[in-house]
Amino acid sequence: MREEEAIDAVKLAAIGAGLPAHDASVVRVGENGVVLLPSAGVLARVVPRAAKGSDPRREIDIAAWFASRQVPVVHPARPEPLIVGQYVVSLWEYLADSRPADLVTLAKCLRRLHAVAIPEKSLPILSPFDRFEERYGRAPASMLATALFCANSAIISRAGGPLRNSRSARQCCTATRIWRISW
Known part of the structure; x- marks a missing residue:
């Protein structure tokens, strides 16, 4: 994915969602793209529609499920991903003041995460070596x-x-x- 493709897809998605996009800037581009919309307080994730192993709808559902169980997560800014041409764009709250967690905080979060019962719809198996x-x-x-x-x-x-x-x-x-x- 090229930077221009990521920016264009996010700007169109932002317009569709009624969000300002004049100050969109690329955070990262690779197989997927991440674009910041500072005025909207949103971080957008851009995924090619044909991407294997990436399901923005499922990611949003899992984030909402974890949040409902008091596991600290970044919340989706919109409950549904947006389809823009050959891309799927998911919008997430941007945590401007975020920083890496110290080990104690991380340990507490992991303990809370691992204490949550496995959901009825089981999570996909992580295959870090795919492709x-x-x-x-x-x-x-x-x-x-x-x-x-x-x-x-x-x-x-x-x-x-x-x-x-x-x-x-x-x-x-x-x-x-x-x-x-x-x-």
């Missing part, structure tokens, strides 16, 4: 060693091998998530 092979080819040179390790871990994990539940696999998942977020 990994196509992604690691786009890795910055500084991350190629990690990408190659993770690619090998993905192959072993899919085969039910020893890294499936190991610390190395979890570290790789974290590295993959950080890498994916940085795109």
Whole structure:
């Protein structure tokens, strides 16, 4: 996704939702886009309609479900995603004064999260290695060693091998998530 595509999709979605979009700015663009609408207090997530493994409607439902159980989450600014051409745009409250949580706060949030009963509609299984092979080819040179390790871990994990539940696999998942977020 290009920056212009993300901005255009979000501006059209904002107009459809009655939100100001004159000051839209790209936060991040990769497979998906994230665009800030400061005047509206909204952060928009842009996903191609054909994207595998991404379901903005489900993300909104899960956020609402967690909020109903007093788990701290970012709230959707709109209860439904908006379809704009080949993109789906979800709008979320923007937490302008947010900052990374300290370990104690994070631990309390995780404890609250893990105390919540599993929903009737079970959550999708997280597969951090989905489409990994196509992604690691786009890795910055500084991350190629990690990408190659993770690619090998993905192959072993899919085969039910020893890294499936190991610390190395979890570290790789974290590295993959950080890498994916940085795109």
